[in-house]
Each structure stands twice: as C-alpha cells, then as structure tokens.
Amino acid sequence: MKNEYNSIPKEKFEFVSQENIRFDQKFETKPIGYFKDAIMRFTKNKGSVVAGVILLLLIAFAVFAPVISSYGVNEQYTQYQYLLPKNKMFEGTGFWDGTKVKDASFKEYVYDNSHGAVVEVFEEYEQSNPTLMKYYKYRFDTYKRGFLYVTLEASAYQKLVQYENDNGIQIRYPMLDTSYTTNARLLLMHKEANYYYQLLPDMTPIFDNEGNIIPIYKVDDITGEYIYEEVTSTSVYRLRVDYDQYYVFQYGKEPLYLFGSDSFGRDIFARLGSGARLSIALGFSVALINILIGVIYGAIEGYYGGTADLIMERIADILIEIPSIILLTLFQIHFAGKIGPIPALLFAFVLTGWISTAARVRMQFYRFKRQEYVLAARTLGASDGRIIFRHILPNAIGTIITGSILMVPSVIFSESILSYLGIVDLTASDITSIGAMLNAGQTSLQYAPHVIFFPAIFISLLMISFNVFGNGLRDAFNPSLRGVEE
Amino acid sequence: MGKYIIKRLYLMVLSLFVIMTFLFILIRLLPFHVAGAPGADNDYALILREAYGYNEPILVQYGIFLWNIITKFDWGVSMQISWLTPVSKVLFDRLPSTMYVNLFAILISIPIGLGLGIFAALRKNKIEDQIISVGVMLAISVPSFVTAFLLQYIFYSKLGWLPAIMTATDESGWFSWDTIKSIILPVFSLAVGSIAGFTRYTRAELTEVLTSDFMLLARAKGLTRTQATINHALRNSMVPIFPMIVGEFISILGGSLIIENIFAVPGVGKLYLTSIQKLDYDVFMFVSMFYVVIGLVAALMVDLSYGIVDPRIRIGGGKAE
Numbered sequence: 001m002k003n004e005y006n007s008i009p010k011e012k013f014e015f016v017s018q019e020n021i022r023f024d025q026k027f028e029t030k031p032i033g034y035f036k037d038a039i040m041r042f043t044k045n046k047g048s049v050v051a052g053v054i055l056l057l058l059i060a061f062a063v064f065a066p067v068i069s070s071y072g073v074n075e076q077y078t079q080y081q082y083l084l085p086k087n088k089m090f091e092g093t094g095f096w097d098g099t100k101v102k103d104a105s106f107k108e109y110v111y112d113n114s115h116g117a118v119v120e121v122f123e124e125y126e127q128s129n130p131t132l133m134k135y136y137k138y139r140f141d142t143y144k145r146g147f148l149y150v151t152l153e154a155s156a157y158q159k160l161v162q163y164e165n166d167n168g169i170q171i172r173y174p175m176l177d178t179s180y181t182t183n184a185r186l187l188l189m190h191k192e193a194n195y196y197y198q199l200l201p202d203m204t205p206i207f208d209n210e211g212n213i214i215p216i217y218k219v220d221d222i223t224g225e226y227i228y229e230e231v232t233s234t235s236v237y238r239l240r241v242d243y244d245q246y247y248v249f250q251y252g253k254e255p256l257y258l259f260g261s262d263s264f265g266r267d268i269f270a271r272l273g274s275g276a277r278l279s280i281a282l283g284f285s286v287a288l289i290n291i292l293i294g295v296i297y298g299a300i301e302g303y304y305g306g307t308a309d310l311i312m313e314r315i316a317d318i319l320i321e322i323p324s325i326i327l328l329t330l331f332q333i334h335f336a337g338k339i340g341p342i343p344a345l346l347f348a349f350v351l352t353g354w355i356s357t358a359a360r361v362r363m364q365f366y367r368f369k370r371q372e373y374v375l376a377a378r379t380l381g382a383s384d385g386r387i388i389f390r391h392i393l394p395n396a397i398g399t400i401i402t403g404s405i406l407m408v409p410s411v412i413f414s415e416s417i418l419s420y421l422g423i424v425d426l427t428a429s430d431i432t433s434i435g436a437m438l439n440a441g442q443t444s445l446q447y448a449p450h451v452i453f454f455p456a457i458f459i460s461l462l463m464i465s466f467n468v469f470g471n472g473l474r475d476a477f478n479p480s481l482r483g484v485e486e
Numbered sequence: 487m488g489k490y491i492i493k494r495l496y497l498m499v500l501s502l503f504v505i506m507t508f509l510f511i512l513i514r515l516l517p518f519h520v521a522g523a524p525g526a527d528n529d530y531a532l533i534l535r536e537a538y539g540y541n542e543p544i545l546v547q548y549g550i551f552l553w554n555i556i557t558k559f560d561w562g563v564s565m566q567i568s569w570l571t572p573v574s575k576v577l578f579d580r581l582p583s584t585m586y587v588n589l590f591a592i593l594i595s596i597p598i599g600l601g602l603g604i605f606a607a608l609r610k611n612k613i614e615d616q617i618i619s620v621g622v623m624l625a626i627s628v629p630s631f632v633t634a635f636l637l638q639y640i641f642y643s644k645l646g647w648l649p650a651i652m653t654a655t656d657e658s659g660w661f662s663w664d665t666i667k668s669i670i671l672p673v674f675s676l677a678v679g680s681i682a683g684f685t686r687y688t689r690a691e692l693t694e695v696l697t698s699d700f701m702l703l704a705r706a707k708g709l710t711r712t713q714a715t716i717n718h719a720l721r722n723s724m725v726p727i728f729p730m731i732v733g734e735f736i737s738i739l740g741g742s743l744i745i746e747n748i749f750a751v752p753g754v755g756k757l758y759l760t761s762i763q764k765l766d767y768d769v770f771m772f773v774s775m776f777y778v779v780i781g782l783v784a785a786l787m788v789d790l791s792y793g794i795v796d797p798r799i800r801i802g803g804g805k806a807e
Contacts, residue, residue, distance in 0.1 A: 321501045322508070323781060325743065326774045329762055330512050413629055417744060420631060421759055438631060442748070445635060446643045456632045464627040 038398070041476040048472020051465040058462050062280050065273025070253055073274045073432055077255070077265035079243055082448040084142045085260040085268075094139060098257075102140040109136040110205045114213060115146030115194050143255060147173060147193035148243040154235035163249050171245045174217035174226035175238075190216075193240050260450040262440060268454055275434040276458060282342070282415055283408035286349040291404045293350065294357025295396075299388050301358065302365025309362075320355045324414065327351060329423050341424050342431075349411055357403055364396035398477035405473050409466035416459055434459050491790070498782050505778055510548055513767050514540075531565055538562060561775075562768030567760055573772040577757060581739065584746070584753030586660065587652075587669055588738035591676035596731060598677075599684025606685065607692035608715070618685060625682035634675040634748045641671060651750035672749035676742060680734060687730060691723040698722075728795040729788040736784040740777055 032040070043049055066073070086098030094101075099119055104112070112118050119139040127135050152160065164171055178190045183201050190199075197213035198206040205213050218227040230238040248254055259268035297316075301309045331348035332341060368374065369392060377391050418424040419435030426433055434455045441452030535541070539550035554560040561573045568576055606618040625633075642650040653668040695701065696719050704714040741755030750756075754773065761769040 317497075318501050318504050321778065321782060322505050323774070323777045326509070326777065330509070333516060333762070333765075334512065409627075416629065417631070421743060421747060423759075423762060438635070442635065445639055449639060449643075452635055456635060460628045460632050463629060464624065467627045468623060 034398075038476040042472055045472045045475065048469055048476075051468035051472065054461060054465040055469055058276065058458070058465065059280055061458075062273055062276035066270055066277065069258070069267055069270035069273065070256075071267035071270045072430075073266070073271055074430055075266060075270075077247075077261070079145050079148065079247075080143075080255050080257075080261050080265040081263055082142070082444065082451065083255065083257050083261040083265070085258060085450055085454075086143065086256055087258060088256065098143045098260075099139050099141045101137065103135060103137050106134040106136065107203055107205065109138065110197075110213065111194065112138075112140060114197060115144060117141050117144035117146065143244070145243040145247075147196065147240055148246070149193050150239055150241055150246065151232065152237045152239060154237065157229070157237045157239070160239075160246075160249060169245055169249075171241050171249060172228045173240050173242060174215075174219075174228055175230055175240050176216050177218040178216060180216060196240075259454045260448075262437075262451045263444060263448075268437070268451065271432050271437055272434070272454055272458055275432050275437055275455065276462075278342070278431055278433050279412045279415060279459075279462070280408075282346065282349075283411040286346060286353060286411045287404045287407045289346075289350050290353040290407060291357055291400060294354035295361050295393070295400065297354060298358035298361025299365060299393065302362035303369055303384070303388050303392070305366075305369075316355045316358060319352050322352065324348075324352060325418075328414065328418055332418070332423055332425075336425065340429070341426060342429075345415060345418070345424060349414070353407065353411070356407075357400060360399045360403055361393075361396050364399065365392055368392045368395050401477055402470065402474040406467070406470040409463050409470070412459070412466075413463060494786055494789070498786060502775075502778065502782065506775060507548065509771060509774055510551060511544060513771050514544055514547055516765075516767060534563070534565075534570075561772045564766055564769050566764035566766035567757070567769055573768045576769055577754065577772055577776060580741075580753050580757045582660075583652075583751055584741035584755065585738055587672050587746075587751055587753065588676065588741070590669060590673040591680065592734050592738055594673065595677040595680040595684060596734075599681040600688050600727070602681070602685040603688025604692060604720070606689040607696065610689075610693055610696075615689075618689075622682045622686050625678050626686070630675060630679060630742070631744050631748060633678050634671070634745060637671050637675055638748070652752075669749075669751075672745050672751055675745050675749070684727075684730070688723065688727060691726055692719060695719045695723045725792070725796045729791040732791045733784045733788045736787055737780060740780045 084098045084100055085096055087096045090096040101122070102112075109118070117140055119141050121136060121138040123137045125135050125137070127133055160171060163169075173196075176190055176193075176196055178187055180198055181187065181201075186199055186201060186203075189195050189203065196215055196217070198216055200206060208214050219225065220227055228239065232238050244255070257267050257269065259272060262268055262271070297312065301312045328345065328348040331344045331351075335344035335347070365388075374387060374391055377387050382391070415424070415433065416435035416438070419426060419433035420439045421435075422439065424433065424435075426436055437455040438452055438459075441448075441455065444451050538554075539547050542550070551562075554562075559574065563570050564573050564576050602618055606615045609615045638650050641648040648670055649668045650671070651668070652672060653664050659665065696715070700722075701714055701719055704718045705711070709717070739754070741751070741753035741758075743755040743759060745751065746753045746755035747759055754776070757769065758773045758777075760766070761773060
C-alpha cells in the first residue's frame with residue numbers, strides 16, 4: 001500500500017485549474033469593529049443622542065457666549081442693577097424685553113411714569129386698606145434708569161455738549177430748585193434726580209390744574225432760562241442727565257442684557273459663559289489627567305501584581321478614605337494664594353480622582369493577563385510595555401471611556417458646590433464660576449429670581465445631559481450588555 | 487467573622503492614623519492666626535498656644551496632640567467660633583440639629599424610595615416605569631442646591647406657606663409646630679436625592695430577582711404573583727438594599743454642607759463651613775476627623791450587614807470552610 005504512491009508518474013499530476021485560481025469568497029458585508037458597534041448601539045438610544053446634542057449646544061454656549069457678549073465678565077454698571085433679561089427681537093411683546101408687570105401705589109406709579117419707565121397701564125384700582133389709596137397695575141421697563149446727577153471735568157462737559165448738538169439728543173436736563181419747601185425729608189428726597197417735581201411732605205406729588213406734575217426746574221433769575229449745570233469747584237461741572245442717553249454717550253452702546261444683570265449691573269450672559277467655560281474645561285482636564293494617571297497606575301498594579309500591587313493598593317485605599325471635600329478645602333487654603341484657586345482645585349481633584357479608574361484598569365488586567373494570547377505575545381518576545389498597552393489595555397477601553405465621561409459631571413458638580421460655598425474664592429480673578437453666581441443670586445431670590453435662574457438652569461441641564469449621555473455611552477461600550485436589548 | 491472584624495478594625499485604625507497625620511501636618515503648616523472670637527483674649531491665646539505646643543517642631547506637636555487625645559480626649563479648643571470651648575463640645579452641640587433634619591429625611595426617603603422602586607420594577611418598561619426613571623434621572627442629576635432654591639422660591643417667595651430657613655430650636659423646642667414647619671423644606675431637599683437613589687437601586691435589584699429561576703419555581707408550585715413577589719422576590723432583593731439603609735443611617739451624623747448652609751440649619755455641615763471661613767483650625771481638624779470616622783464606620787457596618795442580612799454571604803472567610 002505504502003509504496004504504491006511513490007511510483008506515480010509525473011505526467012499524472014496536473015493543476016486543478018490553471019486559468020481560474022480560486023480564492024475564498026470575500027465577505028460582502030463590511031466588518032464591524034468595536035467602536036463602530038458601540039456607536040451603532042449608542043445611536044439607537046434616542047435619549048442619549050438628544051442629551052449629546054444638548055451637551056454640544058451647552059459647550060458651544062460656553063465657547064461663544066463670552067465672545068458674543070459686548071460686556072466683560074467683571075464689567076460693572078452700578079446704575080443698572082437687576083435689569084431683566086432683554087432681547088431686541090422681543091421688543092414690545094412683554095416677554096424677554098426687560099419689562100415686568102408691576103402692582104404699585106399711586107406715588108410709585110407717578111415716580112416711574114415721570115421718567116418714562118411705564119410702558120403700558122393695565123388697570124387702576126382702589127384699595128381701602130389701610131387708607132383709601134389708588135393703585136396701578138402697569139408694565140414697567142427696568143431699562144429706564146431715569147435722571148442722575150453726574151460730575152464732569154470741563155473737557156468732558158464740552159464733549160457732552162458737542163455730542164448733544166451733533167446728534168440732536170438731549171442728555172442734560174435742568175437742575176432742580178428746591179426752594180418751594182423747607183421740609184428736611186423732602187429736601188433729602190430731592191437729592192435723587194428722579195424727583196424733579198413738587199411733593200407734599202408725605203411724598204404725594206402735587207398736581208397743577210391740568211393734572212400734571214409740577215417740575216421744579218431751576219431758572220436763571222435774569223434771563224429766565226433753565227440752568228443746566230452747576231460749577232462745583234474750579235471747572236468741575238455737576239449736571240443732571242438722562243442716564244439712559246448719557247450711557248450711550250459714555251460707552252457707545254445701549255444697555256442690553258440678554259440674561260439680565262446682577263446686583264452689580266454685570267452681564268449674566270457673559271458671566272454664565274465664563275463660568276461654563278471654567279466648569280467644562282476643569283471637568284474635562286481633570287478627567288483626562290485622572291485617566292492618564294489611573295491607567296498607568298492600574299496597569300502597573302494589575303500587570304505586575306504581587307508586592308507592588310499590595311503596596312500600591314494600600315496607598316489607594318488610604319487616599320480614597322479622605323473625604324474629597326476636606327482635601328479640596330485644605331488645598332484651597334494652602335495653595336490658592338500661591339498658585340491660584342483653579343490650579344489648587346485641579347490638583348486636589350487629581351490627587352484622589354484617579355483611584356476609581358486605576359481600580360477598573362487593574363481589574364481588567366487581572367482578567368486578561370493570564371490568557372493564552374498574552375502568553376503567546378510574550379513568547380514571541382513582546383516587551384512588557386507592548387503587552388500592557390497593545391494587548392491588554394484595549395480590553396479596558398470601554399470601562400475607561402464610561403468611567404471618565406461620568407467623572408466630568410461629578411467634577412463640575414463639586415466645583416460648583418465649592419464655589420457656591422465660597423471655599424473657592426474667584427473674586428480676585430477675571431473669571432467666575434457658576435457656583436459663585438448661584439451664591440450671589442441667592443440673596444435676591446425673592447425680588448430678582450432671574451439672577452439665579454440662568455445659572456441654575458444651565459448647571460441642571462449640563463448635569464442631566466452629561467449623565468444621560470454618559471449612561472448611554474456606558475450601555476454602548478459595555479460588552480456585557482451585548483445582545484441584551486430591552 | 488470575629489477575625490475579620492478585628493482585621494477590618496485594624497485597617498481602619500491604620501487609615502485613620504495616616505489620614506490624621508496628613509491632615510494634622512497640612513493644618514498646622516497653615517499661617518498663624520490670632521484669636522478673634524467674642525470675649526477672646528489675645529495674650530491668653532498666645533499662652534494657650536504655647537501650652538498646646540504650637541511652637542515646638544511639628545513632630546513634637548503631633549506627639550503632644552496625640553497624647554492629649556489618648557489621655558484626655560482633648561482635641562484642642564475653639565479660638566474663633568466659641569472662645570475656649572473644647573472642640574468636641576462645639577461639635578457635639580451641633581449634632582442634634584443635623585441628626586434631627588437627617589433623620590426626618592431618611593424616614594421619608596426609605597418608604598417612598600423603596601415603594602417607587604418596587605412599583606417601577608413590577609411595571610418594568612411600562613409607562614409608569616419610564617416616568618419614574620425620568621424622575622430618578624432628574625433627581626440624581628439636578629444639583630441639590632438648585633432643588634433647594636426651587637423649593638424655597640415656590641414655597642416661601644411665591645406661596646408663602648413655609649419659612650425659608652430653619653427656626654432656631656432653643657426657644658421653641660424640637661417638636662413644636664414652628665420647628666417642624668421650618669424643617670420641611672430642608673428635609674425634602676435632602677430626601678430628593680436619597681429617594682432617587684433608593685428607587686433606582688430597588689428597581690435594579692428587584693427586576694433582576696424577578697427573572698431568576700426560583701421565582702419560576704415559586705410560581706410553578708402555585709403561588710400567586712403577589713405572594714411570590716412579597717415572600718421571595720422582595721426578601722432576596724433586600725440583600726444589597728439593607729446594607730445601603732444601614733449606611734444611610736450612620737451617615738445621618740454628618741450634615742450636608744449645602745442644605746445646612748442654604749436653610750441655616752445649625753448643624754455639623756454648617757460648623758465645617760464656619761470653621762473654614764473663620765480659620766478655626768482645631769475645630770476644622772476635629773470636624774474633618776469626624777467626617778472621616780463616619781465614612782469609615784459606615785463602610786464597615788455596610789460590609790458587616792451583608793453577612794447579617796444574608797447568612798450565605800461569608801464575609802472574610804478563607805477559600806473554603
């Protein structure tokens with residue numbers, strides 16, 4: 001039997017098919033890799049996709065808001081406190097146009113009306129309690145500041161007059177003559193430029209026969225003309241100006257606060273943009289650094305095991321027991337003065353933040369390091385570094401991505417808490433934080449809720465969309481959920 | 487079990503010691519700050535600092551500090567918040583307020599949280615479950631201070647039903663109507679987060695148990711769905727939830743920094759913040775250590791309670807027994 005094959009003549013051999021060499025058929029479908037699969041699974045989850053889009057919008061807001069806004073973060077306009085949000089497009093609609101509906105007494109109504117802050121009167125009613133008084137319900141424009149006394153140098157005064165003449169705008173208004181009364185309280189009230197009309201001692205305005213208020217403009221005795229300025233000392237003028245016009249003259253722009261202004265007349269839109277930048281930048285950079293440290297630490301622990309693992313685990317165990325709030329506080333107290341509050345915050349977050357990533361990576365290394373393919377790689381002469389980074393680490397990439405994307409919102413949350421509580425003090429720097437804005441708005445929650453509304457909405461949206469997005473990503477990247485569709 | 491507890495206690499003391507050393511050094515390195523409390527006497531403060539060994543090298547200081555704690559449980563005195571009051575008294579005086587608020591919060595969050603979780607698990611993937619899931623997501627994501635502001639704005643500013651801050655308890659007593667009314671808002675702000683936590687956890691556990699084999703057996707032997715759920719599924723799903731409750735109960739000692747600050751609850755969290763603001767280092771050290779101890783004890787109790795609630799879980803045993 002055996003020898004039979006040895007003596008087959010050469011001619012009997014021939015190629016199976018010399019013309020058509022056959023290959024395996026190619027797959028007609030495209031290969032689906034790990035990432036592609038994850039992305040497919042992710043896009044199936046509508047909620048996470050929506051959250052991702054919102055997240056992108058919020059990040060875009062953080063990037064562009066400070067650029068778009070004509071205000072700086074710390075630009076203060078003390079005359080324009082607590083102005084309501086205003087958008088040019090909504091002018092006159094009663095929504096988002098800087099006006100609000102106000103119920104006020106007769107005196108207040110006349111006061112507001114006398115400098116043009118009343119847009120529209122809805123009703124007029126009487127309230128018998130405690131005395132018979134007229135009340136008004138009207139739309140009130142918060143952007144009408146009215147009159148104000150300003151002091152100007154001679155040169156600036158000349159410029160103002162020139163500006164008035166060039167543009168045909170009246171900025172200066174007559175000074176006041178309070179000689180009609182000697183009542184101390186009234187004299188005090190007339191120090192405010194908006195009370196330019198006669199008052200009774202109980203602050204009720206006096207009307208003339210036609211029912212108009214009686215202005216108390218100062219008149220030159222000789223010429224009979226209004227007096228527009230007072231020379232207080234050598235060539236320093238004191239004027240009574242329409243502040244809204246004066247503002248345009250001084251700054252070359254109209255006051256316009258998209259999200260309203262706060263207690264210092266600062267633009268909430270610009271400040272929120274700055275705070276959002278800080279939050280998002282801090283969140284991502286902390287997550288990035290923590291991943292780097294965590295991956296290296298966890299890889300060394302998991303790969304080498306033994307004594308190295310034991311010692312490194314003990315260090316991590318102890319570090320993780322320190323409540324993060326204490327660590328963050330101590331770092332602020334110690335280093336905020338030397339390296340600035342934000343680097344101090346960053347270091348404190350990094351000090352213990354990597355531990356969870358390290359633990360996850362370590363676990364993955366324990367799972368995979370004894371597997372045959374690793375042995376094969378080692379037999380072929382792969383170095384430790386190559387085995388760690390090329391062969392084992394890719395297995396952990398899903399858990400790393402998930403853990404780190406959920407680390408971002410937790411960092412943002414902690415940062416906002418710390419700046420809210422005032423532990424992180426950013427007043428000296430030219431940036432702000434959402435937490436600090438919340439803290440500032442808290443005092444005016446009752447009468448100016450818009451100050452706290454926008455930062456609160458922003459941080460809530462940010463946290464929600466980050467969490468939903470992160471959960472979606474976790475489901476997409478977690479191979480243990482593969483094939484389990486609910 | 488006993489051996490395991492001893493081992494854990496040993497590790498706990500070790501961590502505690504390392505953390506305490508770390509905190510001590512960081513705090514003592516802070517710049518010197520003269521007393522400013524009402525009734526403070528600066529000369530006396532300097533003498534006191536000398537007696538407490540502040541002018542010695544840092545390791546000697548630490549020795550004195552440890553010796554005072556071991557022999558007299560003396561953690562130093564407050565120099566800023568309350569002149570010369572021992573810091574332990576400063577803290578323990580504030581403990582009742584914190585516990586009071588937190589206890590109410592936990593008492594409402596356990597039944598509501600478990601109830602919602604069970605309901606959601608039984609209606610898995612139905613509309614009720616989805617509504618609850620969205621609610622849980624919102625409650626977990628929205629920061630607690632935003633919730634607190636919202637509650638304050640609605641119930642104090644707009645409706646005027648409830649006070650914005652907690653009424654001081656010295657005058658009106660703990661259980662007077664005024665006090666109870668004034669803690670409704672802080673209690674709810676605290677509870678929102680833990681309700682969401684309980685709901686999410688209970689739902690996850692119960693859905694897993696409901697699909698397990700022994701539930702099929704229970705139904706097969708003739709139990710109704712309700713019987714099977716109450717007698718078998720619920721009990722088994724409690725295995726990881728009970729330790730969570732234990733953990734929550736221990737952490738009622740530690741006050742929430744944010745809620746106590748917003749609602750002016752005179753508790754531990756507020757004390758922590760005040761000690762930072764006023765740089766009262768001894769108080770800060772003691773409150774910090776208090777938080778660390780609570781964290782460690784809670785973790786230990788959680789681990790131990792696994793063994794209590796489910797005897798099948800052998801904690802710390804060897805490979806085979």
